[in-house]
Amino acid sequence: MRQLHLGYMYWLNGTHWGGWRHPDAPTAHAFELEYAAKALRIVEDAKFDFFFLGDTLPGDIVREQWITTHNTGRLEPFTLASQLALQSSKIGLVVTAHPTFYEPYILARLTASLDHLSGGRLAWNVVLGANDLAAQNFSLPDLGGADRYERADEFIAVIQKLWDSIEEGAYLQDKSTGRYVDESKIHRLNWQGKHFQVAGTLPVERSPQGHIPLLYAGASELSRELTAKWADVNFTGPATAEESIAFNADVRERAVRLRGREDPIYFLPGIAPLIGDTRADAIELYEELNTLLPFDDDLVDGDQDESFWSSPDWERITASRFPLPQGIRSVRSLSERIGADLRPLGLDGVIKPDIAERFNSYGAGLVRALADRTDRTVDAGGVRVRDLLHAAVAGGFPLVIGTAEHVADTLIDWFDRGAAEGFNVNSPFLWNQLERFTGEVVPILQDRGVFRTEYTTGTFRGHFGLEVPPNTFTQE
Ligand SMILES: Cc1cc2nc3c(=O)[nH]c(=O)nc-3n(C[C@H](O)[C@H](O)[C@H](O)COP(=O)(O)O)c2cc1C
Numbered sequence: 001m002r003q004l005h006l007g008y009m010y011w012l013n014g015t016h017w018g019g020w021r022h023p024d025a026p027t028a029h030a031f032e033l034e035y036a037a038k039a040l041r042i043v044e045d046a047k048f049d050f051f052f053l054g055d056t057l058p059g060d061i062v063r064e065q066w067i068t069t070h071n072t073g074r075l076e077p078f079t080l081a082s083q084l085a086l087q088s089s090k091i092g093l094v095v096t097a098h099p100t101f102y103e104p105y106i107l108a109r110l111t112a113s114l115d116h117l118s119g120g121r122l123a124w125n126v127v128l129g130a131n132d133l134a135a136q137n138f139s140l141p142d143l144g145g146a147d148r149y150e151r152a153d154e155f156i157a158v159i160q161k162l163w164d165s166i167e168e169g170a171y172l173q174d175k176s177t178g179r180y181v182d183e184s185k186i187h188r189l190n191w192q193g194k195h196f197q198v199a200g201t202l203p204v205e206r207s208p209q210g211h212i213p214l215l216y217a218g219a220s221e222l223s224r225e226l227t228a229k230w231a232d233v234n235f236t237g238p239a240t241a242e243e244s245i246a247f248n249a250d251v252r253e254r255a256v257r258l259r260g261r262e263d264p265i266y267f268l269p270g271i272a273p274l275i276g277d278t279r280a281d282a283i284e285l286y287e288e289l290n291t292l293l294p295f296d297d298d299l300v301d302g303d304q305d306e307s308f309w310s311s312p313d314w315e316r317i318t319a320s321r322f323p324l325p326q327g328i329r330s331v332r333s334l335s336e337r338i339g340a341d342l343r344p345l346g347l348d349g350v351i352k353p354d355i356a357e358r359f360n361s362y363g364a365g366l367v368r369a370l371a372d373r374t375d376r377t378v379d380a381g382g383v384r385v386r387d388l389l390h391a392a393v394a395g396g397f398p399l400v401i402g403t404a405e406h407v408a409d410t411l412i413d414w415f416d417r418g419a420a421e422g423f424n425v426n427s428p429f430l431w432n433q434l435e436r437f438t439g440e441v442v443p444i445l446q447d448r449g450v451f452r453t454e455y456t457t458g459t460f461r462g463h464f465g466l467e468v469p470p471n472t473f474t475q476e
Pocket residue numbers: 054055056057096098126127128129130217218219220221222223235236237270
């Protein structure tokens with residue numbers, strides 16, 4: 001029977017931006033090993049495919065505190081992952097690194113070393129995110145726009161060559177002949193590209209997985225091309241199963257064109273399950289978390305000057321896929337964004353159908369998301385202005401709200417329809433929601449025969465049934 005794959009996306013405080021304030025949430029310690037190690041143990045015990053360390057280089061730490069608290073302080077991912085490798089034995093470890101800020105030689109060394117030390121459990125999440133302020137920590141004026149995709153493309157081509165540059169068996173260490181290495185198995189790259197000039201060789205024997213598997217998230221044209229050309233796993237967050245099916249089909253078609261063959265690509269959408277004993281409990285928890293989000297001091301008219309609403313800053317925010325950032329969370333900003341002035345209604349005003357009809361597509365999307373999450377509908381008179389404001393601010397990954405049974409049914413439905421080969425699971429807050437997922441949802445998936453009860457391999461590739469690719473030097 002087909003098996004689905006599960007990754008755990010480790011965020012220090014979970015992915016609901018009010019989650020860390022929940023009374024049951026622990027005060028997380030970003031700089032202690034034990035906190036991440038505890039999360040790792042929970043998901044390895046549940047037989048997850050991988051433990052995922054995201055990493056966005058922060059721009060403005062003070063602003064980040066209310067957006068993604070985990071960006072305000074975090075350990076360097078390779079250092080943390082090398083410790084986590086010692087705390088686990090089977091689970092895959094995904095480390096995030098940004099091609100814009102590394103040299104391929106350095107990243108090849110880090111990844112190949114860690115693949116050896118973890119026994120073939122490493123994967124690399126290729127990211128191109130963050131902002132210009134982050135770039136300025138690297139002596140760069142900005143992030144590089146579309147050029148960063150081109151740089152990433154060449155970067156991956158170079159790094160794969162570097163991983164291949166010393167074949168298995170090159171270290172003879174033959175005492176009788178005095179031959180330490182077999183020179184025919186050691187290759188120089190002599191790479192002369194647009195972005196990189198790399199002579200080679202990497203002083204690391206080809207690691208257990210040969211080419212370290214690549215993860216990527218992103219759905220734009222350039223992201224689709226990059227995924228199709230290189231990635232083994234994509235974990236973008238589509239809004240609906242239909243959208244996911246169309247996205248996966250599109251990327252797979254591109255992959256055939258770009259790779260000249262059909263390689264498996266695994267689509268693992270990001271989801272954030274919010275689990276309660278009943279659906280009503282889960283909805284109540286969602287609404288409780290939302291009250292913990294920070295808002296403007298003036299909740300109706302907002303804290304911004306009048307001029308802000310015609311500024312480029314506001315234009316940028318309305319064009320972004322992200323929820324409303326801190327400092328712009330009021331009925332005013334919501335009204336600007338959905339195209340209908342809700343201020344006269346006040347926070348507890350109920351949205352009538354004639355008002356909802358005037359919403360733009362963003363507003364209509366919020367109404368749909370709210371119905372999905374909480375069963376509140378405009379027709380039933382259940383949508384208050386505050387509910388829409390909460391939906392506009394509560395960020396994170398697509399939420400699946402309900403009982404463990406409902407969450408399992410939803411995952412299996414996506415899996416059965418070909419909308420996903422598995423999921424990158426986020427917890428809205430710790431430890432409660434992580435433990436409910438592993439303790440209640442995973443056993444249902446196992447009972448229904450779609451998720452492993454024991455590990456059968458001990459490498460990232462092994463968990464996905466991905467073969468170790470041949471060495472590109474010996475193929476030439
Ligand atoms: C689910 C998801 C997770 C991401 N995680 C990170 C991350 O940890 N670090 C980072 O720099 N960028 C991250 N990104 C940004 C992507 O690397 C990439 O820059 C972005 O998705 C490009 O999107 P687009 O090409 O579709 O516009 C993430 C994106 C998505 C969709």
